[in-house]
Amino acid sequence: MKFNRRTFIKRLFIAAASIETFFLIKGSISKTHLEKDKKELFNAGKADSFEKNKPYPFLTGQFFLRRFDDGGFIAMSIKCTHLGCIVQSNIKTGGFNCPCHASQFNRFGEVLSSPATRPLDYFPITIKNGDILVDTSKPTKRKSFSKSQLTYV
Ligand code: FES
Structure with a gap:
């Protein structure tokens, strides 16, 4: 399998975007959970x-x-x-x-x-x-x- 520089950078961006998306989703779920239990x-x-x-x-x-x-x-x-x-x-x-x-x-x-x-x-x-x-x-x-x-x- 040929692995050139362009393919490497493309895959690096996809991996970074996936990790960021994971943490954004995880953060919003945690925040929703906390707000549900919040008392005023x-x-x-x-x-x-x-x-x-x-x-x-x-x-x-x-x-x-x-x-x-x-x-x-x-x-x-x-x-x-x-x-x-x-x-x-x-x-x-x-x-x-x-x-x-x-x-x-x-x-x-x-x-x-x-x-x-x-x-x-x-x-x-x-x-x-x-x-x-x-x-x-x-x-x-x-x-x-x-x-x-x-x-x-
Ligand atoms: S808002 Fe319609 S009766 Fe109260």
Whole structure:
């Protein structure tokens, strides 16, 4: 087999490109894996500072925090599940209204009137040293409200 200089350089470039491609793919897979496990904890403050049955908006965290009668906390997304507009709390009903296409949600985030078809997403909460920490990287979809979505001190 004849192996001239041109062929050698060509094969050297192909080998270098293959090695670089391998590390680029490997790096992006590792990065994706890390980002999947990444938590974005938003400190909403001390648990005992929140009154029961009152929605507390956290616009930077993009959630409403509510403490129910039994003391359980839930952090519901402020994004309407129809097309993502920002919902507003309804003082009369204790629920939420969407200004875009008039969807309404009850105080648990469940749909009262369409076009939204599913409840507001909610975020996992952990309570550490009395602080409410909301993981805003993990909005969770649900079909209805259940007590398992609440976090207690
Ligand atoms: S985005 Fe809320 S009802 Fe359409």
